[in-house]
Amino acid sequence: MRKTRLALLLLILILVLPTAIAQDEPVIYIFNNSGTLQFDAGGSDPDVLQRVQDHIAEQSGVRPVTIVPGGAASATEQLNLLLGSSDPVDLFQAPGNGWHDYAMAIIPITDLLAEHGQNIMQVIPEQQWDIMKNADGEIMGIPRSTPTSPYITWVRQDWLDELGLDVPTTWDELEATIEAFQAYNPEAMVATRPQDIRWTTLGGFTPNGFSNWQDPDDGMVKPWVMQPGVLDWVTELNSWWEAGYFFPDTFTRFDAPELFRTCNLGVWMGWYSRITLITPQIESGCEGIAWARTSITTDMGYIATARPQNASAYAVTRKAANPAAVIQFMDWVYSADTTDNQLTARYGIKGEMWDYLDEETRLVNPDLSFGYVSEYMLPNLNIEIRYSLDDPSRAWHVEYLGGQLIDLGDAKWPFDGGVAYNLSQIADEVPTLGDITRLLDEQTILFITGQRPLDQWDDFMNDLQRAGIDDWTNAISAQFNELTGG
Amino acid sequence: MPQPVSPAGTVKDSKYRRLLKRMWFYRFYYLLALPGILYFIIFHYIPMFGIVIAFKDxxxxxxxxxxxxxxxxxxxxxxxxxxxxxxWDVIENTVVISGLKIIFGFPAPIVFALMLNEVTRLKFKRFVQTVSYLPHFISWVVTTGLVTALLATSGGLVTEILNNMTGERWTFLTNPDQFRGILTLSHVWKTVGWSSILYLAAMAAIDPALYEAAAIDGANRFQMARYITIPSIAFVITILFIFEIGNLLDAGFEQILLLYxxxxxxxxxxxDTYVYREGLLGLKYSFAAAVGLFKGVMAFLFLIAANTLANRLGQPGLW
Known part of the structure; x- marks a missing residue:
């Protein structure tokens, strides 16, 4: 009997001890709403994930556990509930108005970065930290975004070649190209998204593009919709709608990959990665498909507006049991000396799931067949542009990140781009901001699609006044003047 | 000689004892009710303290x-x-959409149950019942996916057929004139079968002798349905209608969020969609709680009004 008990005890020790030893390192919980997993909500193969986690724990000294969010919209809802609950979550990406919205749920990380975040501080340029600081100068998060020009008009290069046309450089040429495409293929169409169309085209009709602007008459900083030229923009897009240029579902809901698979998309006005990531996936179905990135102008200048850095940030929660471990892990991923760590977070175990084809140029060949979907990757453009890929499905995308995406030369820079507004405070000061946003989202589309006559534009502006757009103007102006001394 | 105790105390004691005695006698019934009572206390009454959120920041x-x-x-x-x-827009939308669902969605299962009740071939009846219950088990995510596949402006099956037949461009999901109709239709499709269960159960309890007597008197099937079946299930219809009115401000959050x-x-x-955008995504939980409280109070008032109306019409209400 005693022997049996001893044997049992030994067996338990043998089983439990290695686990206890293996999990000796601090555990951190990451809600990875960075967008990396937006198409992989099912997560990795559990066995593969465990192996990658063990490997990272061994390399970094921290064991990361990732919470995979649901869809994009529900991810924010899920995050808010998670932060308000007693469930563990140590690190997340602050969406919406960035870290300001979550100031009550996160901790300043200035001292932690000084002690454990040398790599992070090195790879992210100094000027990108300003927007992360609170009124006391404390850093509240690690920057997620960088200034880019992600919203661009793309046209089908293969169709241009077949028709003997050049890439359009003016609005008129763009229209002529669309006409030519539709004559060539009656199913050819233009697609965009309600927000994307503002970024991609408003610059061609207004002085500042999709941006706040300063009214010279009263010196106030006002929302984009009050700029001169917005009505011209709406009128022009309405004529496009009436002419049948647009994909009929473009202002509602549609599945972008499905749309691209029709091979009938002639012009895409929107987020760059729909082109760089989807095109390689549909090449076999759409023979010869190729896209040209345009730099289109009107009398008002470039039609596209660049996107400045915003307050989106990787933030450490108040309830983090070991905040230092969170920064240690991030610092390991953001290593300044090597790309090995971020590639491990992105593709898994080096030498097995990926390796360098050329270490000097950092050309990488990931093997995606292992089923690891990058749970531990916390992307930032500053580190992502340090390698290139041999994988044909992502090579163009990665190349684009380090090149044309950060080229701001052919887009309008917003009037107040780089001003570190506290949008959360503005939302508090303008309780009707949600109503104003809804009016803008809804009514501009109704005007473009002809469901509301253009001669009612003044009524719409009156509705905005009733909804409190002047309060919004006052709040933006006050912060702008305070932050710029203007 | 009577004992020197206060009469009030005696009465109180004896009442208290009688109550305890009665409870002990029916102890198993109380035990059966206990989980339900605990459920309501824990999940419905204690959380009511959360109402204070609506009055705080x-x-x-x-x-x-x-x-x-x-x-x-x-x-x-x-x-x-x-x-x-x-x-006023969101109130109007809520009441109108909910109203449409009641107008079309409430009688539909009654008519369906009446029709099923007339089917004499048991296998066919069971088959139809099973098929009609299926949509209830499909989530709104899948249902709205089906609706989109049928009615999308580009590539929707129904849209393409209509486009080709009429030569016009149909835009169901972006047309404000048609959108509420789509919401109502998809709601009826999803709920008609499942909602008919209670009516079928009530019909099963009707004494067959009534039908036999009516048949002897020369009544046809329509007359039997009108004068026997419907009056016999009227109490179920009334109670379910009161519940529907109580839910008047629940116009189908998930369905609309996924389609609009x-x-x-x-x-x-x-x-609900307004509160979702403003409250849950915008982190304004106090605002969401205030609107939720407003909805709860309104629903309570609707429920009382519907119950009173039912009583005045001679139907047994909820109380």
Whole structure:
């Protein structure tokens, strides 16, 4: 009997001890709403994930556990509930108005970065930290975004070649190209998204593009919709709608990959990665498909507006049991000396799931067949542009990140781009901001699609006044003047 | 000689003892009711203290301490909702969409149950019942996916057929004139079978002798349905109708959220979708709680009104 008990005890020790030893390192919980997993909500193969986690724990000294969010919209809802609950979550990406919205749920990380975040501080340029600081100068998060020009008009290069046309450089040429495409293929169409169309085209009709602007008459900083030229923009897009240029579902809901698979998309006005990531996936179905990135102008200048850095940030929660471990892990991923760590977070175990084809140029060949979907990757453009890929499905995308995406030369820079507004405070000061946003989202589309006559534009502006757009103007102006001394 | 105790005490004691005795006698019934009572106390009554959130400015990340320490702001959040330029729009949308669902969705299962009740071939009846129950088990995510596949402006099966037949461009999901109809139709399709169960159960309890007597008197099937079946299930219809009225401000959050877009906000933005955008995504939980409380009070008033109306019409209400 005693022997049996001893044997049992030994067996338990043998089983439990290695686990206890293996999990000796601090555990951190990451809600990875960075967008990396937006198409992989099912997560990795559990066995593969465990192996990658063990490997990272061994390399970094921290064991990361990732919470995979649901869809994009529900991810924010899920995050808010998670932060308000007693469930563990140590690190997340602050969406919406960035870290300001979550100031009550996160901790300043200035001292932690000084002690454990040398790599992070090195790879992210100094000027990108300003927007992360609170009124006391404390850093509240690690920057997620960088200034880019992600919203661009793309046209089908293969169709241009077949028709003997050049890439359009003016609005008129763009229209002529669309006409030519539709004559060539009656199913050819233009697609965009309600927000994307503002970024991609408003610059061609207004002085500042999709941006706040300063009214010279009263010196106030006002929302984009009050700029001169917005009505011209709406009128022009309405004529496009009436002419049948647009994909009929473009202002509602549609599945972008499905749309691209029709091979009938002639012009895409929107987020760059729909082109760089989807095109390689549909090449076999759409023979010869190729896209040209345009730099289109009107009398008002470039039609596209660049996107400045915003307050989106990787933030450490108040309830983090070991905040230092969170920064240690991030610092390991953001290593300044090597790309090995971020590639491990992105593709898994080096030498097995990926390796360098050329270490000097950092050309990488990931093997995606292992089923690891990058749970531990916390992307930032500053580190992502340090390698290139041999994988044909992502090579163009990665190349684009380090090149044309950060080229701001052919887009309008917003009037107040780089001003570190506290949008959360503005939302508090303008309780009707949600109503104003809804009016803008809804009514501009109704005007473009002809469901509301253009001669009612003044009524719409009156509705905005009733909804409190002047309060919004006052709040933006006050912060702008305070932050710029203007 | 009587004992020197106060008469009041005697009565009280004896009442108390009688109550205990009665409870002990029916102890197994009380035991059976206990889980239900606990459920309502834990999940419905204790959370009612959360109502205070509607009158405070809370941070969603402060937990219970945060709720206690948050400043009182009176009716600030209610005022904000009532003063929103969309207040009447969302109320109208909620009531109209809900009303359409009641007008078309409430009688549909009754008619369906009446029709099923007339089917004499048992296998066919069971087959139809099973098929009609299936949509109930399909989530709204899948249902709206089906609706989109059928009615999408580009590539939707029904849309393409109509486009080709009429030569016009049909835009169901972006057309404010048609959007509420789609909501109503998809709701009826999803609920008609499942909702008919209670009516079928009530019909099964009708004494067959009534039908036999009616048949002897020369009544046809329609007359039997009109004079026997419908009056016999009237109490179920009344009670379910009162419940429906109580849910008048629940116009189908999930269904609408998954189908609407800015082009149809004007006819589809209901209280719940408004609160979802403003409250849950915008981290304004106090505002969401205030609107939720408003909805709860309104639903309670609707319920009382419907119950009173039912009583006045001679039907047994909920109380």
């Amino acid at each position: 809370i941070s969603p990340f402060g937990g219970v301490v945060g709720i206690i320490e948050a400043p009182w702001v009176g009716l600030k959040h209610f005022n904000r909702f009532f003063n929103s330029i969309f207040f 877009s800015p082009a149809v906000y004007s006819v589809s933005d209901i209280i």
